[in-house]
Amino acid sequence: MRVATRAKAASRRAKFSVRLAGIGLTSAVALGLAAGPASAQPGPPSGEGVQPIECAPGNPACPDGNPTFADLEEYGFGDFPCLGGPIRIENPQEGDQAGPVTITNIDPDNTFDFTVDEDFAVIGVIVKGGPNANVYDYRPNGIQEDTNLHAPVNPNNNTFYGLSYIDFCYVPDGNNT
Known part of the structure; x- marks a missing residue:
């Protein structure tokens, strides 16, 4: 037993x-x-309350970290009929101007503001920083200024990535015709 x-x-x-x-x-x-490794996040909305969408590899809504407005149409965002094509500001600095768009402020935390001439409206902004980009969608009416736009959040230090470039898509402002 x-x-x-x-x-x-x-x-x-x-x-x-x-x-x-x-x-x-x-x-x-x-x-x-x-x-x-943590993944980046789009971060908070702009001053006008537009929540950015992060474009990053692996995000089925926007899988490329270097999107163009043509890519966004392919990803299902719809058409961005940019007047004369989108404009790009490389290594943006406060006061930079391209076409009717002016960068009016860049803060040390890598947020920025923009304005556009009164005859135009911005309908989309792509902010590239780090390996990914944020997309701000202002369609259908567009906007003539916004504040506190930024690249995605760097997961290693919880700050916004530095600004590599900014693409603007603008159209004639229907409110001024």
Whole structure:
């Protein structure tokens, strides 16, 4: 009888050891996933309340980190009929102007403001920074100014990525015709 009791005890210890090892392995995998690299986020809305959409590899709504307005149409965003094509400001600085658009402010935290001449309206802005970009969609009516636009949030330091370039899509402002 003692042999059977010892065998049962040994069997229970073996099962317990296997379960304990399984729990340890599951915990290690969970911690490894949680400690893996974080992904960027689009960040808060602009001053006018427009929530950016982050374009990043793996995002089915906008999978390319370097989108153009033509790409956005392909991704299902609809048409951006930019007058004369979109304009780009590379390495933007406060006071930069391209076509009817002027960068009016760039803060040290990498947010910026813009205005557009009164005969035009901006219907879309792509802000490239880091490996991804944020898209601000002002359709259908467009807007003549906005504040606090930014690139996506860098997950390594929770600040906005630096500004690489800004693309503007503008149209004639229907309110001034």
